[in-house]
Amino acid sequence: MTSQKLNSFLEQNLQDLKDNGLYNEIDILDGPNGAEISIQGKKVINMSSNNYLGFSNDERLKVKANEATDIYGVGAGAVRTINGTQAIHEELETKLAQFKQTEAAVAFQSGFNSNMGAIPAVMTKNDAILSDELNHASIIDGCRLSGAKVIRVKHQDMDDLRAKAKEAVKSGQYEKVMYITDGVFSMDGDVAKLPEIVEIAEEFDLITYVDDAHGSGVMGKGAGTVKHFGLQDKVDLQMGTLSKAVGVVGGYVAGTQNLIDWLKVRARPFLFSTSLTPGASAAIIEAIDIMSNSTDEHDRLWDNGRYLKEGLKKLGFDIGASETPITPCIIGDEKLTQTFSKRLTEEGVYAKSIVFPTVPRGTGRVRNMPTAAHTKEQLDTVLAVYEKVGKELNVIQ
Numbered sequence: 001m002t003s004q005k006l007n008s009f010l011e012q013n014l015q016d017l018k019d020n021g022l023y024n025e026i027d028i029l030d031g032p033n034g035a036e037i038s039i040q041g042k043k044v045i046n047m048s049s050n051n052y053l054g055f056s057n058d059e060r061l062k063v064k065a066n067e068a069t070d071i072y073g074v075g076a077g078a079v080r081t082i083n084g085t086q087a088i089h090e091e092l093e094t095k096l097a098q099f100k101q102t103e104a105a106v107a108f109q110s111g112f113n114s115n116m117g118a119i120p121a122v123m124t125k126n127d128a129i130l131s132d133e134l135n136h137a138s139i140i141d142g143c144r145l146s147g148a149k150v151i152r153v154k155h156q157d158m159d160d161l162r163a164k165a166k167e168a169v170k171s172g173q174y175e176k177v178m179y180i181t182d183g184v185f186s187m188d189g190d191v192a193k194l195p196e197i198v199e200i201a202e203e204f205d206l207i208t209y210v211d212d213a214h215g216s217g218v219m220g221k222g223a224g225t226v227k228h229f230g231l232q233d234k235v236d237l238q239m240g241t242l243s244k245a246v247g248v249v250g251g252y253v254a255g256t257q258n259l260i261d262w263l264k265v266r267a268r269p270f271l272f273s274t275s276l277t278p279g280a281s282a283a284i285i286e287a288i289d290i291m292s293n294s295t296d297e298h299d300r301l302w303d304n305g306r307y308l309k310e311g312l313k314k315l316g317f318d319i320g321a322s323e324t325p326i327t328p329c330i331i332g333d334e335k336l337t338q339t340f341s342k343r344l345t346e347e348g349v350y351a352k353s354i355v356f357p358t359v360p361r362g363t364g365r366v367r368n369m370p371t372a373a374h375t376k377e378q379l380d381t382v383l384a385v386y387e388k389v390g391k392e393l394n395v396i397q
């Protein structure tokens with residue numbers, strides 16, 4: 001017998017989501033993620049992955065993953081602090097620190113885990129965290145878990161940040177105050193104003209934390225948003241994911257040796273969740289080596305981003321204020337956005353709709369993620385389909 005209370009809770013809430021068009025049906029891919037994907041037999045051009053550099057199915061990474069699996073096995077066998085630290089994990093962390101130009105780095109099993117581990121490890125209930133209102137869910141959860149007072153800052157509003165930093169510090173209520181922000185915001189593609197942020201942080205002695213999930217591999221010739229602005233010595237915690245541009249899975253935090261030593265004894269996913277697989281670790285090392293030695297993929301990504309943006313703009317679409325390859329196509333009305341995305345898929349272009357609550361009400365959008373793996377021919381097809389569907393649904397004239 002299962003719990004009646006649980007069953008009615010589940011049935012009621014699932015039905016509510018379905019009634020309100022908020023139930024997310026999961027699409028199942030038949031094969032690898034790439035510029036083109038197959039979803040249950042239907043081939044579509046994929047404009048919705050975070051596989052920025054096309055590494056998720058790259059032969060060079062696959063070879064390294066297989067070699068490492070042969071040497072170390074498929075699983076690490078334990079958490080890092082017991083005996084789940086293999087030489088490949090140490091090598092990965094050394095590589096990450098070199099790539100980020102920091103003293104040290106620690107790897108986690110995901111970007112989500114990195115935030116859930118690092119934020120509560122450094123912030124406590126005696127502290128305050130100033131957090132951009134559009135920060136990622138893993139930042140929000142990590143902040144909550146820390147028990148610190150969370151103060152929301154208007155999106156990219158430096159006056160609001162300054163005022164709230166001043167108030168928090170002057171109040172004398174907190175031992176430490178942190179400002180935490182995405183490096184690149186995933187829904188709009190705008191870039192954190194790090195030079196101003198660092199200036200404010202210096203003025204008020206704020207700890208700075210940049211979640212560069214969408215900046216790593218994309219900004220700063222691959223090394224990230226902090227590197228893009230040349231601020232490696234001014235940001236305390238640089239967090240990133242290994243699942244987007246790097247194409248594999250995992251996350252990390254880079255910073256001073258003291259910081260990393262502390263995270264390795266206090267960040268709970270490091271202590272209580274099994275390490276990254278050896279295969280994933282080796283594939284990540286290969287991706288970092290490729291990014292360190294060549295900007296070919298990075299340059300193709302930016303070139304494709306510019307091409308798509310110019311094309312959509314020329315057609316009359318509102319592509320917002322993105323400063324990166326992330327290309328939102330803002331439709332507005334939620335229902336229309338969903339219909340638009342559905343019609344794109346029927347025409348062979350897979351670009352997911354993003355609506356409230358992920359973005360503010362009335363700013364529904366179809367988000368396009370061009371990658372280094374797309375060809376110009378594929379992007380031309382995408383533009384032709386956008387023109388057809390845009391005219392059909394009166395989004396453009």
Ligand code: PMP
Binds near residue numbers: 110113136182213
């Ligand atoms: N931070 C940001 C800003 C993200 O966009 C994401 C991924 N959606 C994450 C963290 C989590 O990364 P991962 O997928 O590696 O867990």
